Amino acid sequence: MILQKKFLRDEEYSPAEDTFFVADYIEKEKGLSALDVGSGSGYLTKLLSENFAFVVGTDINFVVLKNQTYSTKNLVCCNGSDALKLEFDLIVCNLPYLATDEILDAATDGGKDGFEIPKKIFDSIHKNIKMGGKFLFVTSSLSDYQKLMDYAQKLGLSPRILAKKKLFFEELILVEAMRHK
Ligand SMILES: C[S@@+](CC[C@H](N)C(=O)[O-])C[C@H]1O[C@@H](n2cnc3c(N)ncnc32)[C@H](O)[C@@H]1O
Numbered sequence: 001m002i003l004q005k006k007f008l009r010d011e012e013y014s015p016a017e018d019t020f021f022v023a024d025y026i027e028k029e030k031g032l033s034a035l036d037v038g039s040g041s042g043y044l045t046k047l048l049s050e051n052f053a054f055v056v057g058t059d060i061n062f063v064v065l066k067n068q069t070y071s072t073k074n075l076v077c078c079n080g081s082d083a084l085k086l087e088f089d090l091i092v093c094n095l096p097y098l099a100t101d102e103i104l105d106a107a108t109d110g111g112k113d114g115f116e117i118p119k120k121i122f123d124s125i126h127k128n129i130k131m132g133g134k135f136l137f138v139t140s141s142l143s144d145y146q147k148l149m150d151y152a153q154k155l156g157l158s159p160r161i162l163a164k165k166k167l168f169f170e171e172l173i174l175v176e177a178m179r180h181k
Helices: 017-026 043-049 062-066 116-128 145-154
Strands: 031-037 052-059 075-077 088-094 109-111 129-140 157-166 171-179
Touching (some): 017 043, 017 088, 017 157, 017 171, 043 052, 043 088, 062 075, 129 157
Parallel strands (some): 031 052, 088 129
């Protein structure tokens, strides 16, 4: 039996501004394999399925994954991509990026500087990006996104800001990080 921890709410994260921000970019992407980390409702995983031959979605929340609104075939419940040995052309993640003292909601809370949970995800996924492949992630002006980009670099990725989008109380930041080693 899988025990749902307190910080894992049963409700999925409904597609929101940050979801659509990534969606605008990934609908132009094509390739053989893609991974959506933190699949949530499955909105982005399903979108990837239109242009990639093989798509996997992962999420740390089993109940959410099991009851996805936009369900797809290959779903795995794990931290980041811990359970996967495959390498993907594209990995996307709409990160839980909010800077928070505690992790009270796994869908949104990133921990100190909005770095703690994203770091766990980066540590897990960087081995699953094909050489020359890329990792696309969303973060925000409400977190220390420079720290996140510096960390991606340390892992052998080349991060660059692709786009920014101003919302009422924050700026969303879309980062593309290519794997070169
Ligand atoms: C901001 S929501 C994004 C959901 C969906 N991808 C979207 O764009 O609407 C973040 C998702 O990441 C999941 N998550 C949080 N920590 C995770 C981890 N360490 N590994 C995998 N998934 C995680 C949450 O359960 C949540 O579904």
